[in-house]
Amino acid sequence: MPLGKEPPEVLKQRLFYAGRKFNFEVTRLRLPNKAEGDWECIRHPGGALAVPVTPEGKLILLRQYRFAVQGRLLEFPAGTIEPNEDPAETIKREIEEETGYRAHRWQKLGEFALAPGYSDEFIYAFLAQDLELLETPPNQDADEDIETILMTPQELEQAILAGEPVDAKSISSFFLARPFLN
Template sequence: MHPGLEPPQLLKQNLFYAGRKFNFEVNRLRLPNQVEGQWECIRHPGGAMAVPITPEGKLVLVRQYRFAVQGRLLEFPAGTIEAGEDAFTTIQREIEEETGYSATEWKNLGKFPLAPGYSDEYIFAFLASGLEKLEVVPEKDDDEDIEVILLTPEEFEKSVIDGVGVDAKSIAGYFLAKPFLNNRK
């Protein structure tokens, strides 16, 4: 067993919704401390994100409309891992579709749980550098309303501190990448 993992005992499983991006379950469980109860969980295949940085030291982000928060958030490019893909393949595709850039240098920054209180989704983070603007940008998904934004690391940090709508995965990914951004001089 993986260190730190203590799976609960599944007493009853109920799939309430099977969607194109995730499933929603309500399960009766017995936790490792022997407490029994009902817990809701979003089952998600995982996602991949990149912190792209241009040769000039600018971060490449997208301002994307998110219906759940009824507004636009500043985010690093990311996407859901599709069936048959690994996280690296996903982010290579997503960075091109969302930003119009491709990267020649990649660094794996690790993975982290996105919202473990209600979802099993993990985000796989990468630093993307050696960026080149694509001559032909792949078509975006129909539901994507995206604007590409270039910021310095200092401008990004100011956006976070000032409470500009920046999503949590982008904040986490940035701070995983930050030690490598400082060493790029």
């Protein structure tokens, strides 16, 4: 087997933190070139995201406070996949809880690694159409600070290009959805 084609050898794995949403571990590896080192990784169950489009062609986004960046980001509705849950079920639940809308037509847009330099999290992106505004208000989690925003695809693109704070998973999913937007 040529150098670099064989997988690294795991020498030791240590769990440093087991949390509600993710775990943090450090793994000691020996690379095929015999160099050894420690690699840190956030182990995450993954997330599902919706690009919701109203019948008028508006996108439903959230302006959400995110502690890690100490500010509000513009993002599409998304949520963490629960154990043994299909990503499609995750996002159907999350879109209703976060926005108060129910989608009757779904299309998978794709999936992508969110931050493979330090996490194994994948995002599963869906296009949500044929939306119905529910009579009951959104049932947001107690620890969420969310405002629902309607924007045209052009307005979102302008916001991204102007440097407004938009999270990476939403920018990536917007790009995947562009061929389906008016």
